[in-house]
Amino acid sequence: MAPWGYEKDNGPAHWHKDCPIANGKNQSPIDLINGEVKYDSGLKPLTAKYVPFSDAKFLNNGHSVQFQPSAGNGSELTGGPLAVKYNFEQFHFHWGNNDTEGSEHRVDGKMYPAELHFVHWNSTNPSFKDAVGSGGPNGLAVLGFFLKVGAENAALKPITDLIPKVKDAGTSVTVPSNFDMQAILPATLTDYYTYDGSLTTPPLAECVKWIVFKQPLEVSAAQMEAFRSVINRDGKPMGGNYRPPCPLHDRAVKTSFK
Numbered sequence: 001m002a003p004w005g006y007e008k009d010n011g012p013a014h015w016h017k018d019c020p021i022a023n024g025k026n027q028s029p030i031d032l033i034n035g036e037v038k039y040d041s042g043l044k045p046l047t048a049k050y051v052p053f054s055d056a057k058f059l060n061n062g063h064s065v066q067f068q069p070s071a072g073n074g075s076e077l078t079g080g081p082l083a084v085k086y087n088f089e090q091f092h093f094h095w096g097n098n099d100t101e102g103s104e105h106r107v108d109g110k111m112y113p114a115e116l117h118f119v120h121w122n123s124t125n126p127s128f129k130d131a132v133g134s135g136g137p138n139g140l141a142v143l144g145f146f147l148k149v150g151a152e153n154a155a156l157k158p159i160t161d162l163i164p165k166v167k168d169a170g171t172s173v174t175v176p177s178n179f180d181m182q183a184i185l186p187a188t189l190t191d192y193y194t195y196d197g198s199l200t201t202p203p204l205a206e207c208v209k210w211i212v213f214k215q216p217l218e219v220s221a222a223q224m225e226a227f228r229s230v231i232n233r234d235g236k237p238m239g240g241n242y243r244p245p246c247p248l249h250d251r252a253v254k255t256s257f258k
């Protein structure tokens with residue numbers, strides 16, 4: 001199979017051939033149906049502590065654009081549904097070619113124009129790779145933020161301003177060391193959906209504690225257009241790099257809000 005992607009000949013409907021877990025019972029993303037979720041008063045707020053990285057790249061890997069530090073620096077996530085500390089690994093985006101599509105998770109069937117994923121790995125593992133392969137839903141913790149079009153996002157501007165420099169697959173650029181990743185997050189990480197799922201890209205490992213925030217972040221129309229100028233490994237616009245929702249099967253989606 002040609003390397004996986006989101007085109008007709010290599011998109012989500014093909015992924016099961018290399019990754020049979022694609023048809024598993026704990027796949028992501030899902031449609032978050034408010035009438036079927038269950039409030040859990042035991043879910044505490046999350047705490048993300050992000051330390052500025054001295055050596056991070058912003059890159060185009062052919063299927064997303066991604067902020068990737070060269071090594072850990074003590075940036076970590078704790079609390080919420082998590083039993084242990086998770087180390088920050090990377091963040092990346094999924095988006096559409098117009099404002100009616102682009103997010104991976106949906107809320108009552110509604111898609112947002114984009115979705116931002118902050119990826120963290122369970123610190124009881126020796127590495128990110130081991131955490132992915134550790135089996136069970138606690139290897140990774142991924143924070144999902146919906147993006148909607150509105151005011152310019154000043155915290156994401158240093159990143160969206162770099163997009164023209166990584167327009168083509170396989171390109172990367174160094175991120176200025178004064179980039180403040182913490183500023184992207186809302187002040188308090190409350191009001192989220194959480195469920196056990198998978199990576200939404202191959203290898204689709206069922207190793208993810210998903211934490212999807214109810215409140216979207218805003219980005220400007222110009223920032224959305226920057227994403228839509230990115231080219232994928234087939235030389236086409238990367239927009240549409242989202243997997244459709246997967247069956248919930250017998251999983252429960254819990255919420256930290258009523």
Ligand SMILES: NS(=O)(=O)/N=C1/NCCS1
Nearest residue numbers: 117119142198199200201
């Ligand atoms: N979109 S996603 O965050 O579920 N996929 C990933 N693949 C490798 C690390 S995160």
Ligand SMILES: [Zn+2]
Nearest residue numbers: 092094117200
């Ligand atoms: Zn993702």
